[in-house]
Amino acid sequence: MHFMQTTGICLFDDMRGNDPMKNINEKKIGMVGFGHLGSSIAEALLNGGFSKSNLMISYRGSRATMDRVSGMKLESCVKDPKYLMKYSDIVILAARPQNIKEIAQNYVRKDTLIISFMAALPLSALSSFFDCSISRAMCSGPETISGGRGICVLHHGTDAARKLVSLCGMREMQIRTEDEVDAFTAGICIPPILMNINVDERERISTLKKMALRWSVYRELSGWIKAELASSASQNDKKSLENISTKGGVSEAMLSALRGGASFLSSVERGVKRCAELRSELCKNLAVEAA
Known part of the structure; x- marks a missing residue:
């Protein structure tokens, strides 16, 4: 399959020496996917000072989407997907990755920036769309x-x-390669799992040290995991696990490994492996290359 070039003329080209977000409230940001993740990103953007008048939310008739939109009083932001994709300066993809072909049917300007939060969909596949x-x-x-x-x-x-990530109040952690996205994905599943399943603290610390030797992102990620566990007493632990656990997903693979008697390290490794499996399955179904 031919992969389109993504390095052409771009409004957000860092090489031009422009500050791409100097006037962020003048940018149109379009949200595609308004489930738990999409709505939380939109909420964080608004809390960070982004103007509601420049936020667009894709709507195809879903009652669940409209309920969330109404609950956040964002009815004025609702747009047809075709309009949103054409007129957004930045498009945030937070929909199910299986929907990428349908989303990509809409025209997108060459000077648009797409930020994809779609799990298991590699950059090479995104670039083909x-x-x-x-x-x-x-x-x-x-x-x-x-x-x-x-x-x-x-x-x-x-x-x-x-x-944009900073405006949402999220802390960016550095990765060296795209493979580290898989390791990071398994890592962010760890706190909810440990809030619900007891793992010896020494084993947890040892595992995170070993992961940090393999994946540099764990040098930062380990501290975040520790902080999340420390604050878990005031959170709804079971619900937290439900939010990250989907049938056939990464956290389910890690939980199954732990419940089956695997070591904590093996369960985290299983999570990383499951990421790769999901990517291969998804790209095969979409008829795009996985790397």
Whole structure:
């Protein structure tokens, strides 16, 4: 499959020496996907000072979406997907990755920046659908974003993407390669799991040290995990686990491994492996390359 170039003319080209987010409230930001993640990102943007008048939310008739929109008093932000994709300066993809083909049917300008929070969808696959600048993002769960404790990694991150993540109150952690997105994904599943399943503290510390030797992102991630566990007493632990656990997903694979008698290290490794499996399955179904 031919992959479109994403390095052409771009409004957010960092090489031009412009401050891409100097006037962020003048940018149009479009949200595609308004579930738990999408709505928490939108809420964080608004709490960070972004103008509601420049926020657009894609709507295709879903009652659940409209309920969330109404609950946040954002009815004026609702737009048709075609309009949103065409007129947004920044498009945030927070929908199910299986919907990417349908989303990509809409025209996107070459000077648009797409920030994809779609799990398991690599940059190479995203680049086959859009002819514009793309950053791939992965962040911690919605409740951490809403609580001001969100963290995020960016692959092919531009200054604009980093500014937006910062505006949402999320702390960016550095990754060296796209493979580290998988390791990060398994890592952000750890706090809810440990809030519900007891693992010896020495084993936890040892595991995180070993992961940090393999994946540099764990040098920062380990501290966040510790902080999340320390604050868990005031959180709804069971609900937190439900929010990150989906059938056939990464956290379920980690939980199954732990409950099956695997060591904590093996369960985290299983989570990383499950990320790769999900990526391969998704890309095969979409008929795009996984790397």
